[in-house]
Amino acid sequence: xxxxxxxxxxxLESSLRNLTILIYxxxxxxxxxxxxxxxxxxxxxxxxxxxxxxxxxxxxxYLIRTFWWTLALSxxxxxxxxxxIGAIILLGVYVYLVVRLVIGFVKxxxxxxx
Numbered sequence: 471x472x473x474x475x476x477x478x479x480x481x482l483e484s485s486l487r488n489l490t491i492l493i494y495x496x497x498x499x500x501x502x503x504x505x506x507x508x509x510x511x512x513x514x515x516x517x518x519x520x521x522x523x524x525x526x527x528x529x530x531x532y533l534i535r536t537f538w539w540t541l542a543l544s545x546x547x548x549x550x551x552x553x554x555i556g557a558i559i560l561l562g563v564y565v566y567l568v569v570r571l572v573i574g575f576v577k578x579x580x581x582x583x584x
Contacts, residue, residue: 501567
């Protein structure tokens with residue numbers, strides 16, 4: 471098992487942790503206003519270089535991957551709505567996003583990598 475990277479200075483660690491929590495919250499808010507998912511991924515892309523060699527790098531990478539899979543699967547779901555399978559795919563996307571957010575946030579809360 472890999473050893474975790476050394477922790478960053480306390481004030482930087484707190485700042486990165488708060489930023490990562492904010493991005494998880496933006497993703498969660500996308501269930502009510504979809505634009506927050508886009509805002510969250512933009513923030514994740516912009517701030518990811520600042521998180522290199524911290525546990526937060528894995529979280530931001532995880533959130534970025536989550537965005538792209540959610541987008542791709544949502545497009546497939548939307549395109550197949552007319553044949554009936556799209557609703558099932560979109561429900562699966564909803565479940566996928568909820569599960570990814572819960573897993574990621576629990577690991578973040580425990581200060582672990584994803």
